[in-house]
Amino acid sequence: MKAAIVLPVLLMVSVIIHAQDEMMVPVTGGVYTPLYGTSTAQVQVADFYLDALPVTHMEYLSFVEKKPEWRKSAVKGLFADERYLASWDGDLSFPESLKKSPVNHVSWFAAKAYCECQGKRLPTVDEWEYVAMASPTLKDAREDSLFNLAILRSYEKPRTYLQEVGNQEKNVWGISDLHGLVWEWTLDFNAIILTGESRNYGNTDLGLFCASGALGANDLMNYAAFMRYAMRSSLHARNNLATIGFRCAKTGKSEKD
Numbered sequence: 001m002k003a004a005i006v007l008p009v010l011l012m013v014s015v016i017i018h019a020q021d022e023m024m025v026p027v028t029g030g031v032y033t034p035l036y037g038t039s040t041a042q043v044q045v046a047d048f049y050l051d052a053l054p055v056t057h058m059e060y061l062s063f064v065e066k067k068p069e070w071r072k073s074a075v076k077g078l079f080a081d082e083r084y085l086a087s088w089d090g091d092l093s094f095p096e097s098l099k100k101s102p103v104n105h106v107s108w109f110a111a112k113a114y115c116e117c118q119g120k121r122l123p124t125v126d127e128w129e130y131v132a133m134a135s136p137t138l139k140d141a142r143e144d145s146l147f148n149l150a151i152l153r154s155y156e157k158p159r160t161y162l163q164e165v166g167n168q169e170k171n172v173w174g175i176s177d178l179h180g181l182v183w184e185w186t187l188d189f190n191a192i193i194l195t196g197e198s199r200n201y202g203n204t205d206l207g208l209f210c211a212s213g214a215l216g217a218n219d220l221m222n223y224a225a226f227m228r229y230a231m232r233s234s235l236h237a238r239n240n241l242a243t244i245g246f247r248c249a250k251t252g253k254s255e256k257d
């Protein structure tokens with residue numbers, strides 16, 4: 001009798017895991033030059049998988065159903081501030097209009113826990129930036145002024161976190177909504193703090209003047225990246241903002257090889 005009950009449950013879990021993996025896109029690694037560091041300090045990004053879309057409120061609901069400790073009324077203040085899931089009207093409920101919108105007001109701790117629950121992880125800064133520099137036609141569109149202008153214009157639009165995921169054009173990897181909906185947590189979001197020490201200038205006073213955030217930057221015209229790095233440097237892991245969501249990544253060999 002027990003075997004007859006357990007088997008359908010195991011099959012259902014298998015289907016759920018398979019569906020989650022199908023939503024991931026294989027990314028072939030390559031050489032990437034980060035915004036900060038010397039022009040020769042290139043980073044080798046290994047093959048990995050990335051969610052095609054940001055995590056939605058509906059998907060996050062499935063997570064808190066399984067993990068009661070991450071429900072709105074139960075989460076510990078150490079891991080999320082008072083704005084956690086601020087748009088939800090209960091532990092397991094939110095406005096119907098948010099169903100397919102990117103989940104927001106989630107802390108780094110919560111995003112990390114969600115990804116781990118799926119057998120995944122948050123993407124690193126280098127992985128995220130590597131994929132985010134791709135346009136619908138180019139793997140590296142950073143020198144395309146129209147591409148950067150489009151990103152900057154998306155930053156100016158209000159309340160984009162209320163939009164549904166998946167309505168923007170996919171980039172060459174088949175990944176969408178990296179720009180224009182929400183900022184996204186990365187695994188090592190606070191690894192790059194824009195201070196004198198991090199630029200290896202020794203004298204921290206060199207950073208105490210207007211526009212000093214450009215010191216050590218490889219591309220002074222990449223304003224969109226400047227804004228992303230500035231946002232990261234101001235965050236704490238327990239912060240929950242309306243403008244921050246996330247997606248998951250997974251280490252693995254690209255199927256495109």
